[in-house]
Amino acid sequence: MRRLACLLIAACLALGLAGAARADDAVAALAAPGFERTRTAVVALGRSGDPRALPVIVALHDGALYVRTDHALFIRAPAGFVDAATGVPAPEVAPNTVKKVRVNNAVREAINDALGALRLFASDPSARIAAAQAVFHAHDPHALAALDQALAKESHPEVREAMVQARAAALLFAPDASTPDRLAAVATLRARGGMDARSLLDQMTGQPPAVAAAAASAVTSIDRTLQLWNLVQGVYYGISLGSILLLAAAGLAITFGVMGVINMAHGEMVMLGAYTTFVVQGLVLAFVPALSAVSVLIAIPAAFAVSGVLGIVIERTLIRWLYGRPLETLLATWGLSLILQQAVRTVFGASNRAVSTPPWMSGEGHLGGLTLTYNRLAIIVFAFLVLAGLMAVLRFTSLGLRMRAVTQNRLMASAMGIRTPRIDALTFGLGSGVAGMAGVALSQIDNVSPNLGQGYIIDCFMVVVFGGVGNLWGTVVGALTLGIANKFLEPVAGAVLGKIVVLVMIILFIQRKPRGLFPLKGRAAEA
Amino acid sequence: MRRSLLTPALVLGVAIVLAGLNLATPAAGALHVSSYVVSLAGKYLCFAILALALDLVWGYVGILSLGHAAFFALGGYAMGMYLMREIGARGVYANARLPDFMVFLGWHDLPWYWLGFDHFAVAAVMAVLVPAALAFAFGWFAFRARVGGVYLAIITQALTYALMLAFFRNDMGFGGNNGMTDFKDVLGLPLHADATRAALLVITALVLGAVYLAARALVGSRFGKVLVAVRDAEARTRFLGYRPEAYKLVVWVISAAIAGIGGALYVMQVGIINPSEFAPANSIEAVIWVAVGGRGTLWGAVLGAVLVNFAKTWFTAALPEYWLFGLGALFIGVTLLLPKGLAGLFARGPVRRTAPRGAIAEEGAR
Numbered sequence: 001m002r003r004l005a006c007l008l009i010a011a012c013l014a015l016g017l018a019g020a021a022r023a024d025d026a027v028a029a030l031a032a033p034g035f036e037r038t039r040t041a042v043v044a045l046g047r048s049g050d051p052r053a054l055p056v057i058v059a060l061h062d063g064a065l066y067v068r069t070d071h072a073l074f075i076r077a078p079a080g081f082v083d084a085a086t087g088v089p090a091p092e093v094a095p096n097t098v099k100k101v102r103v104n105n106a107v108r109e110a111i112n113d114a115l116g117a118l119r120l121f122a123s124d125p126s127a128r129i130a131a132a133q134a135v136f137h138a139h140d141p142h143a144l145a146a147l148d149q150a151l152a153k154e155s156h157p158e159v160r161e162a163m164v165q166a167r168a169a170a171l172l173f174a175p176d177a178s179t180p181d182r183l184a185a186v187a188t189l190r191a192r193g194g195m196d197a198r199s200l201l202d203q204m205t206g207q208p209p210a211v212a213a214a215a216a217s218a219v220t221s222i223d224r225t226l227q228l229w230n231l232v233q234g235v236y237y238g239i240s241l242g243s244i245l246l247l248a249a250a251g252l253a254i255t256f257g258v259m260g261v262i263n264m265a266h267g268e269m270v271m272l273g274a275y276t277t278f279v280v281q282g283l284v285l286a287f288v289p290a291l292s293a294v295s296v297l298i299a300i301p302a303a304f305a306v307s308g309v310l311g312i313v314i315e316r317t318l319i320r321w322l323y324g325r326p327l328e329t330l331l332a333t334w335g336l337s338l339i340l341q342q343a344v345r346t347v348f349g350a351s352n353r354a355v356s357t358p359p360w361m362s363g364e365g366h367l368g369g370l371t372l373t374y375n376r377l378a379i380i381v382f383a384f385l386v387l388a389g390l391m392a393v394l395r396f397t398s399l400g401l402r403m404r405a406v407t408q409n410r411l412m413a414s415a416m417g418i419r420t421p422r423i424d425a426l427t428f429g430l431g432s433g434v435a436g437m438a439g440v441a442l443s444q445i446d447n448v449s450p451n452l453g454q455g456y457i458i459d460c461f462m463v464v465v466f467g468g469v470g471n472l473w474g475t476v477v478g479a480l481t482l483g484i485a486n487k488f489l490e491p492v493a494g495a496v497l498g499k500i501v502v503l504v505m506i507i508l509f510i511q512r513k514p515r516g517l518f519p520l521k522g523r524a525a526e527a
Numbered sequence: 528m529r530r531s532l533l534t535p536a537l538v539l540g541v542a543i544v545l546a547g548l549n550l551a552t553p554a555a556g557a558l559h560v561s562s563y564v565v566s567l568a569g570k571y572l573c574f575a576i577l578a579l580a581l582d583l584v585w586g587y588v589g590i591l592s593l594g595h596a597a598f599f600a601l602g603g604y605a606m607g608m609y610l611m612r613e614i615g616a617r618g619v620y621a622n623a624r625l626p627d628f629m630v631f632l633g634w635h636d637l638p639w640y641w642l643g644f645d646h647f648a649v650a651a652v653m654a655v656l657v658p659a660a661l662a663f664a665f666g667w668f669a670f671r672a673r674v675g676g677v678y679l680a681i682i683t684q685a686l687t688y689a690l691m692l693a694f695f696r697n698d699m700g701f702g703g704n705n706g707m708t709d710f711k712d713v714l715g716l717p718l719h720a721d722a723t724r725a726a727l728l729v730i731t732a733l734v735l736g737a738v739y740l741a742a743r744a745l746v747g748s749r750f751g752k753v754l755v756a757v758r759d760a761e762a763r764t765r766f767l768g769y770r771p772e773a774y775k776l777v778v779w780v781i782s783a784a785i786a787g788i789g790g791a792l793y794v795m796q797v798g799i800i801n802p803s804e805f806a807p808a809n810s811i812e813a814v815i816w817v818a819v820g821g822r823g824t825l826w827g828a829v830l831g832a833v834l835v836n837f838a839k840t841w842f843t844a845a846l847p848e849y850w851l852f853g854l855g856a857l858f859i860g861v862t863l864l865l866p867k868g869l870a871g872l873f874a875r876g877p878v879r880r881t882a883p884r885g886a887i888a889e890e891g892a893r
Contacts, residue, residue, distance in 0.1 A: 262677050321863055326677045327591045328862040331818060334811050335858020342851035458688050458807065461681045496692050503689040507682050511668035514678060 027056055027085050030101060031071040039107045046114025047145055054118045056084050061111045066098035074098055113138075117146035120163070125156045132162035139166075139200060141174035165192050172204055172211075182211040190218035194369065198222045229369030234487055240376040242483025243383035244445070246476060247438035248456045249463040250387055253475040254431030255311075256464055258407050261319055261428065262330040265337035266460060267453025268344075269311065269432045273303035273439020274448045275344060278353045293358045296440065303436035311432025315425045323424075337453070345450040355443040379441045386437055391472060393430070403427050462506050468516030477517060482506075531743050534826040535736030538575075542568065542732035546725035562721050567840065569728040569796040571833045572735050576789030578816045578832035579738055579825060580782040585814070586823030587746050588778055589758035590675070593810050594683030595786050597690050598658035600804035602787025604694075604701060605657055607800040608641060609650030610710040610718075617711055627709070628702045638700045647714055654791035655784045662783030663776070670772035670779070675761075684807050691805035706801025713795055724796065731792045735829070738785055742825055745781070754778055815854070818861050821870025830869060 026048060029041035042060065045053040059065040059075040065084065066074045073084035074093050081093040103111070116138065119131035128150075135143045147167045154160050168185035171177050177185075189197040201215045201222070248270055255263045263269075277299040284295040291298065314336065322329040357375055364373045394400040405413040406423045414420045439452070446452060459482070467478025482502060489498035513519070545568050548560040577599045584590040616623035620630040625637060643649040665686060669679060697703035716723045745751055756764045757771040765771055794800045803809075812835075820831025835857070842850040865871060 262680075318859065318863070325862075327680065328866065330591070330593075330677065330680060331811070331814060332859045332862040335815075335855040335862075337855070338851045338858070339855035342848070342855070346848060458685060462685060465678060465681060496696055500689045500692050503685050503692075507665075507685055507689075508668070510674060510678065510682055511672040514672050514674045 027053070027073060028071065030056070030060070030065070030084075031067045031073050035102070035104045035107055038101065038103065039110045042107060042110040042114050043142075046110070046117040050118075050121075052087070054115075054122070055087070057111055057114050057118060059084070060101060060103065061108075061115060063100060063103075065101045067101050068093070068098050073101075113140060113142060117143055120146055120150040121153075125159050128154075128156070128159045129162045132159065132166040135166040136162070136169045137196065139169040139173050141170050144170050144174060164188060165197075169197075169200055172200070172207075179208050179211060182207065183214055186211060186214045186218050190214075190221055193222050193225050195226065198226065226369065232368075233370055234491075235484060236370060236372070238484030238487040239480060240380060240483070241486055242480035243380040244438075244442065245456075245459055245463050245483055246479035247379070247383045247386060247441050248435070249460040249475055249479055250383075250390060250472070251431040251433070251435035251438065252460045252464050253467075253472055254390070254434065255428055256461070256469065258403065259424065259427055259431070260326065260407075260469075261323075262326055262333065263319075263428075263431075264330055264334040264457065265314070265340060266333075266432075266435055267455075267457035268337045268340040269307040269435035269453070270439040270442060270456060271344065271450065271453035272307050272310065272340070273436030274355070274443040274446075274452055275348060275353070275439075276303040276306045276436065277440045277443040278348075278355050278448055281355060293360065296358055296361070296444070299440050299443075300437055303440045304433040305436075307436025307439070308429040308433030311435075312425045312429035314432070315428035319428065320421065320424065341450045341454075348450070350450065352447040352449045355448050357444055361444065375444050379444065382441055386434060387472065387476065390430075390434060394472070399423075399426060403430075462503070464516075465510060466506050466516055468518035471516075471518045474516055474518035531740065534829060535739050538572065538739075538829065539729075539732045539736055542572070542728050546728050550721060550725050562724055565721075565724050565728050566796050569724070569731050570793065571836050572728070572731040573789045573793035573796065574813070574816065574836055575829040575832040576731075576735050576738055576792070577786050577813050578820070578828035579735070579742055580785035580789065581813055582817045582820075582822055582825055582828035583742055583746070583785070584779055584782045585817060586825070586828070587751065587754045587758060588775055590775060590779065591677075591680045591814065592683045592782075593680045593807060593814065594685075594687035595782070595813055596809040597683075597687035597805055598662060598783040598786035599790040599793070599813075600690075600694075600800065600802075601658045601661065602654040602790030603794040603800040603804060604707075604790075605644075605654035605787070606650050606791035606794045607707040607710075608644040608653075608701075609647055610713060610794065611707050612641070612645045613713065614709065614711050618709070626702075626707070628697075628705065628707075629700070632697055634700075641700070651791065654787045656787075658783040658787035658790075659780050662780045666776045666779040670775045673772070684810065687805050687810055688807050691802050691807075694802035694805060702801070704802065706799060708799040708801075710795075710798055718795065718798065727792070727796050731796070734788060734792060738788065739825060739829065742785075745778075746825070750774070750777075812854070815858055815861065817868075819857065819865075819868055821868025824868075824870040827868050827870035834869075 026041050026044040029044070030038060032038070032041075042057065045057060055075065056065065056073070064076045066076055066081070068074065074081040074090055075084050076082075079089070081090045081098070082088065083090045116131055116134045119127055120135070122128050122131065132147075135147065144167065147163055147170065151160065151163050151167065154163060165188055168188035171181055171185045172189075186201065189201055198219055201219050204212075204215060207215065248267075251269065252263070252266050255261050255266065277296065280299040280302050281292070281295045284291050284298060314333075318332055318336065319329060322332060361375045361378050364371055365377075366372070392400075394403060402413070402418050402423050403426070405416070405418060406420050406427075410420055413423075442452065442456075446455075463478040463482055464475055466482065467474030467476070485505075486498055486502055489501055492498070493501055510516075545560050545565055548558055549562060549565045552559045577595060580598070581592060581595050584592055584595075611626045614626070618627040618630075620627055622630045625634060629637070644653070665683075669682070674682065693699055694701055694706075695704060701707070710718050712718050713723070716726075718724075746754065753764065753769055753774055756767075756769070757774055761771050790800075790804075813832075816832040816835045817828045818831070819835055820829065821827030838853070839850065842853055861868065
């Protein structure tokens with residue numbers, strides 16, 4: 001008799017007469033034995049749109065729903081059992097008097113559908129949007145009823161939009177929808193765009209001819225938009241790579257471009273900057289844990305100081321003896337780079353060191369069809385800030401003025417009372433310090449290992465040589481061009497071959513224009 | 528004995544003594560030289576050939592190449608391809624038609640560029656021709672565009688880097704990452720036999736001597752005088768009616784060919800060739816051999832290559848973590864304190880500043 005009653009209740013609910021008042025009955029139906037009855041009750045609960053049904057379904061999903069011999073249902077919470085129908089704690093229930101409600105695959109499927117539908121009524125708008133998106137991806141016509149209910153109550157514009165799109169997706173797969181409804185749904189999906197809408201429109205079958213035609217044209221339109229966004233995304237990746245090259249090469253543009261010193265240990269200055277970030281992070285964590293979210297920011301001046309001071313020491317002890325002998329400078333600084341690498345390996349070990357990314361730099365944002373990862377975005381911004389700072393120093397400070405004077409005409413500058421050796425040391429320190437700051441940025445996206453710098457040194461020289469020596473703007477154009485070219489060649493030719501093609505192109509380019517894109521003109525260039 | 532014969536005679540003498548002691552004395556004897564030492568000596572002499580090639584362009588024309596190991600490795604790959612074919616059906620997959628790595632990659636036919644490498648003569652010619660052709664193509668553009676000095680150094684480095692990336696690819700058909708190894712024999716003689724190794728050492732010494740004498744003849748000729756003129760005052764040489772780019776190109780191609788010969792001999796004695804031979808660091812190490820020995824002397828390059836590599840062998844065995852410190856210090860010490868290398872210590876008369884002073888004046892005191 002009781003079984004019959006349960007069946008009746010379930011049948012009523014299944015017929016779509018469900019409502020908040022009936023949710024209690026459906027909950028009661030869950031207590032009945034048999035997978036099929038459980039499944040029917042879950043489906044009914046899903047369609048009830050009753051917020052109170054959600055915890056019950058969640059509990060069933062998590063295997064935390066229990067039934068007593070008198071068919072009362074309880075949810076097992078960490079603190080003890082809770083009455084499923086009322087949500088009131090039931091401390092009198094002992095674990096040995098209740099049995100877990102069992103589920104099979106069919107029930108699990110129903111649970112997932114019901115959860116999707118019920119979440120459409122969640123109180124948090126972002127949860128509702130997520131639920132609508134889940135329905136969109138599942139595009140199950142069964143969700144239509146719940147969606148219509150939810151839409152009727154919904155006032156939040158973003159949630160409404162997501163729900164309308166989800167409804168359109170579900171509608172297209174409903175066997176009994178009318179042609180005008182379908183056409184409207186196709187239009188909605190077309191306006192939505194994106195890869196998901198495209199694949200939905202592409203996989204529909206058995207549609208009326210008018211709908212099929214509209215879908216086909218929508219797919220073409222979406223494809224065109226997607227291609228455009230792909231292009232933009234490619235440019236973004238290119239700028240991202242380019243900004244890394246720019247950061248690494250900016251210091252080189254000073255030491256090689258402005259001073260004419262070939263510093264093969266430039267990559268090691270970058271590497272030291274990355275290790276400084278690692279050390280600063282450890283120190284901050286040990287002494288002022290409150291600041292750990294901004295330890296990367298603290299590392300920027302620290303890295304500048306470490307690499308900059310080391311640069312000045314190197315200039316004073318090594319490079320100043322080799323002015324006018326560029327090839328010997330190259331060899332000596334190569335030797336220096338070996339020593340620095342081995343020193344870091346001895347101190348920190350040969351394995352990679354972990355530098356954590358602060359929370360504000362992780363995650364990603366969307367802009368139209370564009371995915372922007374925040375760490376890359378931060379590096380792009382940082383690269384251009386560094387560049388602007390460097391240009392400002394060269395242009396507006398007295399140190400910059402003297403630097404330019406010395407590089408343009410050393411003898412004349414010296415005659416004017418500028419202490420050229422001092423300026424040489426400071427210029428080299430500036431270039432090295434900028435390399436150290438690049439290391440802070442690289443520590444966020446690359447492995448911090450003793451070989452970090454080696455991977456960039458050839459690319460850096462390519463950027464500076466390609467852009468034209470002695471010209472920061474040339475370095476910017478060179479870095480971004482190489483970055484974008486690399487990223488666009490990658491899908492066509494593969495990552496390695498793309499890099500080879502870029503290298504060969506630069507080699508050929510230098511044969512055509514030995515002084516780079518923006519050569520210095522005038523008497524200074526004859527040197 | 529004429530002074531020019533001293534170096535080749537010395538090298539050949541030492542090689543013959545080592546080979547003789549290895550073959551003729553009992554393994555337990557006090558004078559016995561192990562096979563390991565014999566192949567090590569052979570390796571040093573191959574590096575000496577590379578150093579000679581580098582000295583020819585750096586010491587006499589002032590072209591600093593940071594990519595000479597690329598020519599060396601290309602020669603090595605050409606010979607490696609022959610040795611690979613020589614394995615025949617004795618490989619792991621016992622496939623007589625294809626080398627092991629191609630079977631592993633699921634290839635069915637030998638790529639066209641492997642045809643003919645069954646013959647030693649073809650491989651030997653290719654070991655010279657391929658590096659020379661690459662050098663010609665590269666130099667043709669570079670020297671005509673008057674790319675020189677530091678710029679040339681950097682693009683030669685980019686060249687060897689690009690080649691390294693390329694050879695790392697499996698699709699290239701040169702064994703990818705692993706390169707080529709497990710060679711069995713050369714011209715029917717087992718490579719692992721002591722007699723073959725000893726013979727290879729003596730042959731390498733002979734080749735080194737021949738290359739040395741040829742290089743000496745070259746730099747001592749009228750042609751060589753122009754080379755030095757190009758090194759010291761390129762613009763002036765041009766104004767006198769010479770074409771520096773032609774001279775540079777010729778000696779650049781010759782140098783690449785010599786490096787290729789060195790690489791071919793190297794593969795036979797070391798028994799493996801892989802893309803890491805193209806690593807830019809190898810090329811720069813070769814430069815330091817020449818710098819240590821003394822550039823522009825030829826015999827200094829041979830001496831430097833042998834000495835530095837001996838030090839490397841000793842250091843990496845005894846104090847592995849200090850080798851890079853030592854090598855780095857060598858780079859710095861030689862450039863700061865011994866600009867003429869060890870050869871400068873033997874030079875008679877007051878030590879003059881390094882030769883390419885004129886070149887600096889011209890290339891620009893900036």
